Amino acid sequence: MTEHTDFALPQPESLGRVAVLMGGVSAERAVSLRSGQAVTEALCEAGVAAEAVDVQTVEQVVAMTRRFDRAFVALHGRWGEDGGVQAILDALDFPYTGSRMAASALSMDKIRTKWLWQGMGLPTPAFQSVSATQSLDRISWPDHFPLIIKPSHEGSSIGMHKVDSADQLPQAVEAAQALDSEILLEQWVTGREFTAAVVGDRVLPLIELKTDHVFYDYTAKYESTTTEYLCPVDLSPGLVKKLDALVYQAFEAVGGRHWGRVDFMLDAQQNPWLIEVNTAPGMTDHSLVPMAARQAGLSFSQLVCHLLGLTLEHGGPDTKAEGG
Known part of the structure; x- marks a missing residue:
């Protein structure tokens, strides 16, 4: 360190x-x-x-x-x-x-964050939304599964479900709708999962997340003793530099201030896919920003x-x- x-x-x-x-x-x-x-x-x-x-x-x-x-x-x-x-x-x-009102509101809205990134040409998985005016039976979704279903305005992976086939979709959407009126249907990315903490104008050392759960869900985040956190990561310095630049661009795009965390995936071809921004990340004993800070030489x-x-x-x- x-x-x-x-x-x-x-x-x-x-x-x-x-x-x-x-x-x-x-x-x-x-x-x-x-x-x-x-x-x-x-x-x-x-x-x-x-x-x-x-x-x-x-x-x-x-x-x-x-x-x-x-x-x-x-x-x-x-x-x-x-x-x-x-x-x-x-x-x-x-x-x-932390971030001011507008950036906080935007980042908490997964759908609109992705619309922004998409409009800027930043890589984020394909997606659709379900809302009161755009019901599940009215959207056209390519027959590409699996998907990940998310309430648009929840954090800590609350209400998220992986869906492997079309017949599982209604039940997963209904479960998410119990928490939120807007639901994100996002293309599942098979690959490695990472998070990057932003502090001031710096991106702290990346962390790779490994879990034996289907994905990094609430239990894996806060309760599991088997979740692995790899920091430093096993990536080339050149790729890390590119990823740091992408993370900072994604954070700046939403108007982030002071600190936050950007989650992203790397697919089998090492292409990055931005997932979401957290403007008030966790600060518990399992939390990721303090872990990255320790690697950068800062105690909690x-x-x-x-x-x-x-x-x-x-x-x-x-x-x-x-x-x-």
């Missing part, structure tokens, strides 16, 4: 009082609580005056801004990662980590402090914070 050399670490006192926003109201609430607790502990370990704050209402977010100087957003899923909380914080001109505590330091461009502690 290399020593960190160009990740600026702020002085703890320059950050003022920090609220770690966690919990929320999405299907990923349990994961967010774990992320938030880990971030809070790491910040306190670094001497930052940080406190975990479970927010589930607009009123709680507004009240938080009166007590703290900035926020580390450790919310996942709807409302907390899709631009809802970001819109409140933007309206109050309150500094926080240094990583969260660096990310908070990026909010200092917004301004330092001010008169909004109160005691208590």
